[in-house]
Amino acid sequence: MTALKNYDKDALRELDSAHHLHPFTDHKALTGEGGSRIITRADGCYVWDADGNKILDGMAGLWCVNVGYGREELAKAAYDQMVHLPYYNTFFKTTTPPTAELAGELSKLLPDGFDMIFFNNSGSEANDTVYRLVRRYWALKGKPEKSVFISRWNGYHGSTVVAASLGGMAGMHEQLGLPLPGFEHIMQPHWFSEGGDMDREAFGLKAAQALEDKILELGPENVAAFIGEPVQGAGGVVIPPDNYWPEINRICRKYDVLLVCDEVICGFGRTGSWFGHETFGIEPDLIPMAKGLSSGYLPISAVGVGARVAGAFRDEDGEFAHGYTYSGHPAACAVALKNIEIIRREGLVEKVRDVTGPHLAKALQRLADHPLVGEVRSVGLLGAYELVADKAARTRFEPAGRAGTICRDHCFANNAVMRACGDTMVMSPPLTIEPDEIDALVEVARTALDATAKELGAG
Secondary structure (H helix, E strand, C coil), X not given: CCCCCCCCHHHHHHHHHHHXXXXXXXXXXXXXXXXXXXXXXXXXXXXXXXCCCEXXXXXXXXXXXXXXXXXXXXXXXXXXXXXXXXXXXXXXXXXXXXXXXXHHHHHHHCCCCCCEEEEECCHHHHHHHHHHHHHHHHHHCCCCCCCEEEEEXXXXXXXXXXXXXXXXXXXXXXXXCCCCCCEEEECCCCHHHHCCCCCHHHHHXXXXXXXXXXXXXXXXXXXXXXXXXXXXXXXXXECCCCCHHHHHHHHHHHCCCEEEXXXXXXXXXXXXXXXXXXXXXXXXXXXXXXXXXXXXXXXXXXXXXXXXXXXXXXHCCCCCCCCCCCCCCHHHHHHHHHHHHXXXXXXXXXXXXXXXXXXXXXXXXXXXXXXXXXXXXXXXXXXXXXXXXXXXXXXXXXXXXXXXXXXXXXXXXXXXXXXXXXXXEEECCXXXXXXXXXXXXXXXXXXXXXXXXXXXXXX
C-alpha cells in the first residue's frame, strides 16, 4: 500500500461544497458543519481521512466492500481488461468474454433454473429491470392486467423513480410525489417496532398474512409480483421471524404471484450463505443483486432470471426493449469474476457462517444491558441495536431520529463508521473482519451509547 498522499484539505472541502451535490444529504447542514470528511485511502477494514485518522469501517462502504479494501488482484483485473478491451456494448447481438463468463458463474451460484442473467450498473437499475421483466412476462403470458407490485413499508429497493416506488420509504415518497400508480405496500415483519405483545412466531404469521390480505383486496388477477429483501437493510436490519418467509412462499404460489428476492445487500456472503434466500428458505422467481458482486470496486449489478420467467422470453417472439449502455461492462465483469474467486478461495462465506457471524452476535449481546438499548439482533455480518427511551415499553426518544443521529456522530468521533437508520444503529462490516476487530467495533458502539445517553440526559 502506497504512503498517504498530502492533500490540500481546505481546497478540497471548498471544491466539494461549491460543486458536489451529494446523495441523501442535507446540504445546508453539511455546510454548517464545515464540509465533507475527505476519505483518502483504505486497506482491509479501515479507511483513512485527509487528517490522517484511521477509521474502522463498520459499514463496508455502503454495505458493499465484502472482500475488504486494498485488493490489488481486483485492480489488476480491471487494468488487464481495460488494456485488452476497455468497453464494448452487449446490444447488437454481441457479448464480451468476461460478460459471458460472469453470467455462467452466477448461474452456478444461484438456484437450479436460474440460467439467465441480465446485467445493470446499480441495485436501483437492477430493480428497474425487475419491473420491466415482470411486466413483460405477464404480457407475454397473455395477462397484461397482472401489473401491480406489492412490497413492504420501510423496505428499500433503490432510488430511481421505479425503484423508490417499489420501496416503502415514506420520506422518499413524500418528497418525490411517489409511489407511481401500480405499487402497493404492506406492513414490514419488524417485531420490535410493530409486534406489540405478540410472540415472534405469531407476529411472523400476521406480517405474512398482510400479503394475502392485500392480494385479495386488489384481486389476484391484478397482482404481478411481491418483492422483499431477505433482511431489510436500510430499513434497520429488520430480521423477520423464522416462519415469515415460508409463509410468503406459500402465498405467492397460491395466487400465482411472482416472488422477487432483493439480494442487493444480502448477497455474496453477508448472511453466512452465498445469498440471503438460502439463509431464510426463500423460493424466488427473480433475484436482483449488486454491491457484493464486485465488492464495490466497480459499478455492476445483475438480475438472476428463474426458469419460469426466462422461458417466456426464450419461447415468445419479440424484442425485450430494455438495456443500458454499460450492461455487462467488460471491466466490471472481470472485477466481479475475480471478486467471486476471492470469496470462494478464502472461504469468506464459511467464515461468516462459522466464525465472525456468531462472534458478532455474541459481542452485540454485551450491549443489551445498556439503558438506551431496547434490542440487539444480527444474522451473519448484519447487526443492529435499537435506541429507546424506555426499554420495557419499547418507546423511542422524540423527535424520531435524533437519538440515532447523535449516536452515529459519536461513533464517527471515535473513528468507527456505523449507520443510523432512524433510531436503529446498524453495522455491516467487510466479510474479512476479524473477531478482535468486531470487539473493537462493538466497544466503540458502547462508548457512543454512553456519550449519547449523556447528551440526551437519559439512562
